[in-house]
Each structure stands twice: as structure tokens, then as C-alpha cells.
Amino acid sequence: MDTGTRYRFSCTLTFGDIYGQVIAWLVILLISLASSLALMGARQPVVALAAVGLILVLSLPFLLFAFVTTLLNHIEFEPVASPQAVAQSTGTLDRGQAPAQALS
Numbered sequence: 001m002d003t004g005t006r007y008r009f010s011c012t013l014t015f016g017d018i019y020g021q022v023i024a025w026l027v028i029l030l031i032s033l034a035s036s037l038a039l040m041g042a043r044q045p046v047v048a049l050a051a052v053g054l055i056l057v058l059s060l061p062f063l064l065f066a067f068v069t070t071l072l073n074h075i076e077f078e079p080v081a082s083p084q085a086v087a088q089s090t091g092t093l094d095r096g097q098a099p100a101q102a103l104s
Contacts (some may be wrong), residue, residue, distance in 0.1 A: 004082065005079055006079070006080045007077045007079055008077070008079075009075070009077055010076045011071075011075050013070065013071055013074040013075075017074065018066075018070055021063065021066045021067065021070070025063045028055065028059050029055075029059075032056065035048075035052075036051055036052045
């Protein structure tokens, strides 16, 4: 592996990429709250709190796994050619001329 190669890091993740995951988790949250209210009405508050806690504890790792894998799928490393390599391949860089610098 050449240690002189430089890479550009870019993340192309947008909110639209995780929007569906957020909506799905909110639906799960609302269903768990509805079930806890139903159990509260049945006079079983301990079971209601346990049900909400169990649903949240079990669904949170899946949500985090989905977020992290989506993020990792949108990270890109692109090799950036050094100015010397470009000058050698094209042969157009004079000794007194400085290479152009990218803004971003």
C-alpha cells in the first residue's frame, strides 16, 4: 500500500436516508404507549410499565444498528491525486508555477 496516497472523506447522508427509520421507531413507540394505556385501564400498572420498558429496551439496539449501518453505507473515501503526480502525468507544470488549490 502506498503511504503517500491521500484520500478525501465525504459523507453523503441526508435526513431523507434515515427518515423511514425514524418513522418506524416512532410507530413502535406509539404502539407501546397505546398498549401501556390499555394495561393501565385493566388496572395492571406494573405490567404496563414493564411492557413499555421492554419494548423500548428491545427496539433501541435495532434502531441504533440501523442508524450506524446507514451512516457507514454513506461514507466515501476517494483517492486524491497529489499535484506532483498530476504534473508528472501531464507534464504541464513549470518549475515557477504553483499548482491550483481546491476550495473544498
